[in-house]
Amino acid sequence: MTEIFGTIAIVGIGHIGSSISRRVKRDGLAARVVALETKPEHRQQALALGVVDAATGDAAEAVRGADLVIVCTPISAYPAVGAAFAPHLKGGAIVSDVGSVKQAAVRDLGPLIPAQVHFVPGHPVAGTEHSGPGAGLVDLFDGRWAILTPPPGTDAAAVEKVASLWRAMGSAVEIMDPGHHDQVLAIVSHLPHLIAYTIVGTATDLEATLQQEVIKFSASGFRDFTRIAASDPTMWRDVFLNNREAVLEVLQRFTEDLTALQRAIRWGEGDKLFELFSRTRAIRRSIIDAKQA
Amino acid sequence: MTEIFGTIAIVGIGHIGSSISRRVKRDGLAARVVALETKPEHRQQALALGVVDAATGDAAEAVRGADLVIVCTPISAYPAVGAAFAPHLKGGAIVSDVGSVKQAAVRDLGPLIPAQVHFVPGHPVAGTEHSGPGAGLVDLFDGRWAILTPPPGTDAAAVEKVASLWRAMGSAVEIMDPGHHDQVLAIVSHLPHLIAYTIVGTATDLEATLQQEVIKFSASGFRDFTRIAASDPTMWRDVFLNNREAVLEVLQRFTEDLTALQRAIRWGEGDKLFELFSRTRAIRRSIIDAKQA
Numbered sequence: 001m002t003e004i005f006g007t008i009a010i011v012g013i014g015h016i017g018s019s020i021s022r023r024v025k026r027d028g029l030a031a032r033v034v035a036l037e038t039k040p041e042h043r044q045q046a047l048a049l050g051v052v053d054a055a056t057g058d059a060a061e062a063v064r065g066a067d068l069v070i071v072c073t074p075i076s077a078y079p080a081v082g083a084a085f086a087p088h089l090k091g092g093a094i095v096s097d098v099g100s101v102k103q104a105a106v107r108d109l110g111p112l113i114p115a116q117v118h119f120v121p122g123h124p125v126a127g128t129e130h131s132g133p134g135a136g137l138v139d140l141f142d143g144r145w146a147i148l149t150p151p152p153g154t155d156a157a158a159v160e161k162v163a164s165l166w167r168a169m170g171s172a173v174e175i176m177d178p179g180h181h182d183q184v185l186a187i188v189s190h191l192p193h194l195i196a197y198t199i200v201g202t203a204t205d206l207e208a209t210l211q212q213e214v215i216k217f218s219a220s221g222f223r224d225f226t227r228i229a230a231s232d233p234t235m236w237r238d239v240f241l242n243n244r245e246a247v248l249e250v251l252q253r254f255t256e257d258l259t260a261l262q263r264a265i266r267w268g269e270g271d272k273l274f275e276l277f278s279r280t281r282a283i284r285r286s287i288i289d290a291k292q293a
Numbered sequence: 294m295t296e297i298f299g300t301i302a303i304v305g306i307g308h309i310g311s312s313i314s315r316r317v318k319r320d321g322l323a324a325r326v327v328a329l330e331t332k333p334e335h336r337q338q339a340l341a342l343g344v345v346d347a348a349t350g351d352a353a354e355a356v357r358g359a360d361l362v363i364v365c366t367p368i369s370a371y372p373a374v375g376a377a378f379a380p381h382l383k384g385g386a387i388v389s390d391v392g393s394v395k396q397a398a399v400r401d402l403g404p405l406i407p408a409q410v411h412f413v414p415g416h417p418v419a420g421t422e423h424s425g426p427g428a429g430l431v432d433l434f435d436g437r438w439a440i441l442t443p444p445p446g447t448d449a450a451a452v453e454k455v456a457s458l459w460r461a462m463g464s465a466v467e468i469m470d471p472g473h474h475d476q477v478l479a480i481v482s483h484l485p486h487l488i489a490y491t492i493v494g495t496a497t498d499l500e501a502t503l504q505q506e507v508i509k510f511s512a513s514g515f516r517d518f519t520r521i522a523a524s525d526p527t528m529w530r531d532v533f534l535n536n537r538e539a540v541l542e543v544l545q546r547f548t549e550d551l552t553a554l555q556r557a558i559r560w561g562e563g564d565k566l567f568e569l570f571s572r573t574r575a576i577r578r579s580i581i582d583a584k585q586a
Contacts, residue, residue, distance in 0.1 A: 125510050126512065126513075127513075144512060147510075174509075183503075184503065184506045184510060187496060187503070187507055187515070188496075188506075188507050188510045188511055188513050188515040189513035189514040191492065191514075192492060192513075192514035192515050194551075194554060195492060195518075197554070197570055197573055198547060198550050198551045199484065199488060199547060200573040200576050200577075201550055201554075201572065202484075202543070202546050202550045203480060204572055204575070205546075206480070210477065210480070211576075213481075214477070214481050214576075215580050216467075216583060217418050217438055217440075217478070217481045217482070218580050218583075219418055219419065219437060219438075220418045220419075220420075220481050220485075221483075221485035221486050221489075221521055222480070222482065223580055224485070224518075224520070224521060225517075226576055226577040226580055227517070227577065228514055228517060229570075229573040229574075230573065230574045230577035231570075233566075233570035233571045234567065236566070237566040237567045237570060240558045240566055241558070241561055241563055244559070244561070247558060248559060250495070251555055253495050253498075254491060254495045257491050257494055257495045257498075258487075258488070258491045258544075258548070261490070261491055261494075262544055265487075265534070265537055265540060265541060266537070266541060268534055268537070270534055273526075273529070273530040273534070274526050274527065276494050277490055277522075277526035277529050279494065280490055280493040280494055280497060280519070280523065281522075281526070283496060283497055283504075283507075283508065283522075284519040284520065284522065284523035285523075286508045287511050287516060290509060290511075
């Protein structure tokens with residue numbers, strides 16, 4: 001692969017940040033990768049794993065001379081971390097991120113970006129339930145989507161450069177309006193996580209013996225929810241706090257649909273149940289056809 | 294492996310029935326496997342796949358001389374199918390089933406079983422979202438649980454014989470009261486399926502362009518629900534109609550918990566969200582420790 005950037009600074013070397021740096025290093029997509037990381041143990045771990053060339057807790061040092069800065073922290077850290085590194089960016093640099101709520105990235109990072117720096121918010125639709133630099137995967141983005149939400153008027157060459165990095169990491173790139181992104185993700189990601197957290201939480205509240213049996217017989221459906229509900233709590237708290245309106249709206253639809261199903265069960269309306277349970281098979285087939293299964 | 298039964302009759306040669314017959318044939322767990330199947334195309338398919346020795350739509354012919362009859366149809370078919378084969382059972386035979394609601398099996402099959410025949414209802418906690426005889430898997434029960442719910446006073450030797458068949462097919466066997474089984478399964482299996490059907494149904498109702506995007510970006514959580522929601526509609530209609538009370542009770546708990554989460558999102562209660570999202574990780578760890586992940 002050819003080098004796309006000189007120096008990349010990764011802000012927050014966790015699951016996603018470390019997956020990016022692993023891929024960039026393996027394929028030589030940048031000459032140098034620096035981590036800006038507040039946790040000393042994560043800095044040490046990233047260096048020990050050899051996934052970055054340098055790691056520091058000093059924002060000025062981290063972004064000095066960086067051609068691309070990718071913010072990979074939870075969304076709640078954006079204002080502080082952005083304020084810390086933004087004044088030290090060089091002219092012509094690009095700032096991007098990987099956060100799951102794009103309106104929040106525009107709101108919290110946008111105003112901090114100096115005039116001569118390009119801002120290309122992004123979101124790789126990928127990830128596992130694991131956290132930390134040790135959980136990074138070099139092939140995490142292969143065959144997945146990376147959504148970019150550049151503000152109107154963003155330099156096209158800067159957008160294309162960020163897009164080419166994601167393509168080099170194996171992803172297909174989609175350009176989207178941040179508000180639309182947040183609405184789509186509320187459906188495909190935020191609601192599923194909220195539901196999974198709830199159902200696993202409901203099971204957590206059961207008396208101890210029943211809970212043991214839930215664990216024992218979890219292969220019958222429950223297990224699939226626990227994987228999702230093991231995702232990083234800070235990241236997900238921030239998602240729900242920052243995509244509140246879209247999540248509440250889709251949650252309202254879901255609750256209505258669930259109430260209708262509940263009513264059909266209570267009144268023994270078999271035909272209604274059968275009809276719904278048949279309809280949902282079509283979406284699964286579409287996902288398999290779209291090679292996202 | 295040693296032969297456990299002379300002749301086994303499988304009533305309904307679909308995903309589960311065909312998985313049993315494949316394993317029994319491969320490992321020689323019975324001298325002969327006969328399918329009782331109303332659909333001619335499934336009879337043909339099962340014979341063509343070589344997973345049964347004979348296939349018929351005639352109940353008397355199917356169970357004549359059978360040492361074990363395993364009912365693998367949807368629960369709604371139990372009364373008719375049971376009435377059809379029960380008069381032709383030989384003395385000392387055992388009747389079992391694989392249905393997901395054990396009180397329904399006791400209610401619908403129990404009264405039909407002749408005095409000299411043993412009744413050992415069962416439920417293998419295993420399965421995929423696929424249907425039909427072609428979807429059978431020889432290793433479907435490996436490392437999974439098989440729950441037996443024999444009525445009080447059932448011949449211990451008959452129970453042990455059925456248990457030994459499941460063990461030979463790779464499962465661990467648990468004996469349980471049918472009501473308790475239905476309560477546990479309402480939590481670990483029926484509620485997760487209901488939720489998955491609902492969320493996928495909610496997505497199905499979206500306008501066409503949004504639905505295309507849901508399919509495109511489904512890897513971010515939604516996808517895991519679609520697999521569950523692609524399960525057999527007849528089977529699941531029957532589960533909800535027949536385990537109504539237990540499902541409605543756990544659904545009520547779930548809805549309360551979801552409402553609490555919704556409220557925390559609306560009011561921006563980050564600490565509450567973080568605390569719940571942290572608690573749910575523990576259950577995932579328990580499932581991994583229990584080797585059910």
